[in-house]
Amino acid sequence: GANAIAFIHAAKTRGVIIDRVPSDEHGQVSVDAMAERLQHADDVALVSLTHVPTNGGLVNPAAAIGRLTRAADVPFLIDACQSVGQLDIDVDEIGCDFLSATGRKYLRGPRGTGFLYARTSILDRVTPSQPDHHGSDWSSTDDYTFVRGARRFEYWEFSHAGWLGLGAAVDVALDLGxxxxxxxxxxxxxxxxxxxxxxxxxxxxxxxxxxxxxxxxxxxxxxxxxxxxxxxxxxxxxxxxxxxxxxxxxxxxxxxxxxxxxxxxxxxxxxxxxxxxxxxxxxx
Structure with a gap:
């Protein structure tokens, strides 16, 4: 729901066109339909996929979609909020440029925490929508410079206790395997x-x-x-x-x-x- 509302808002305010790729006979996103959409890659600004939807129990074929987006050179964002912590995820195998996760679900971490993975090769192709002076340096009176790496997407204000709790939850998951x-x-x-x-x-x-x-x-x-x-x-x-x-x-x-x-x-x-x-x- 949060993803849909954000994209609908972008459609209303920025002229974004939402193209919902249909499901296949198994209920998961249709890889064939995605491949068809990406034949016109110049018209595609982003492929966004929910790895594990909030209902229905399915795991979408993220790696298959990633192979398509890499071949088409289209940015790929994956919402892994309900898969991180229960699935063994490898961003290189998936081939995503961004992966978002939350702490409160299968990681069993604190509510209000999460993380964003950003592939280094995508950073110069995208711009944070609301940078602040943590993710950017106020480099001159009328200009700023993004910091190196994915920290440009972070904000100055965050809960240090929540961050430590998230790290502890990740450590437990890694220890279990x-x-x-x-x-x-x-x-x-x-x-x-x-x-x-x-x-x-x-x-x-x-x-x-x-x-x-x-x-x-x-x-x-x-x-x-x-x-x-x-x-x-x-x-x-x-x-x-x-x-x-x-x-x-x-x-x-x-x-x-x-x-x-x-x-x-x-x-x-x-x-x-x-x-x-x-x-x-x-x-x-």
């Missing part, structure tokens, strides 16, 4: 999807590769009520809405869904406990 985290998360999510299906609930996840975000819904009980009932049993869940993923909601005519996210710390016993709670809620 992102390759191990990815395998464990995928296994737990697959187990949960099977359990939900066996319970008679619809699982709405798509994609050839799926992640730790699992979405479901009941035809009899609203997802917000399911979330509240689970919360009363000390089981954390969230719900999705059109405001955060309108493109997908309208494409598939999705209901508000219950979102159950697993992590490498999630145990099989916890999955069974959640399913037992859902069974009890649905039967009463």
């Amino acid at each position: 992102l390759d191990r985290i990815e395998v464990t998360v995928a296994e737990r999510a697959s187990q949960l999807r099977t359990m939900l299906t066996d319970l008679g609930l619809t699982v709405y996840d798509e994609g050839l590769q799926r992640c730790g975000i699992v979405t479901t819904a009941s035809s009899n009980i609203a997802s917000t009520d399911l979330k509240a009932a689970l919360s009363s049993r000390s089981i954390n869940a969230s719900t999705t809405s059109a405001g955060s993923s309108r493109y997908d909601v309208e494409r598939r005519n999705l209901p508000n869904m219950l979102r159950l996210s697993v992590h490498c710390t999630t145990t099989v016993d916890e999955l069974k406990r959640a399913i037992a709670a859902l069974t009890s809620i649905l039967q009463n």
Whole structure:
């Protein structure tokens, strides 16, 4: 939702044209459709991709898109806010020029923190929209100079405690091993999807590769009520809405869904406990 609103605002204020590339039969972004768009690369200012959408459980084929953008010499921005911390990500393998991430999701770091990766080769092709005197030097009375590297996108004001907390969360993830985290998360999510299906609930996840975000819904009980009932049993869940993923909601005519996210710390016993709670809620 934040990405969409930012681009819509750019369309309204700067004349940007938004071209939404369709999904393929698996629900992920169509690589073929992207390749077709990039045949006219001179008309493309940026390719922006959400690696893991907020709902639907899929992992978009970022590396395949990266190969296309590199061949076309088009800047590539990837939103990895929900993939960093659960997937083993390599920016060189993906081929992105920018990658954004947040601390509060799968990194399990402080809210209000995040980071931006910027490839060195892209820096002279882009301009920060609102530079300050941290990312730029006031080099003369009427001019300024960007500092070297990606720090030009940073601002002077930030939370030092939050920054240290984010670093600690990253250290934990690296110590556990992102390759191990990815395998464990995928296994737990697959187990949960099977359990939900066996319970008679619809699982709405798509994609050839799926992640730790699992979405479901009941035809009899609203997802917000399911979330509240689970919360009363000390089981954390969230719900999705059109405001955060309108493109997908309208494409598939999705209901508000219950979102159950697993992590490498999630145990099989916890999955069974959640399913037992859902069974009890649905039967009463």
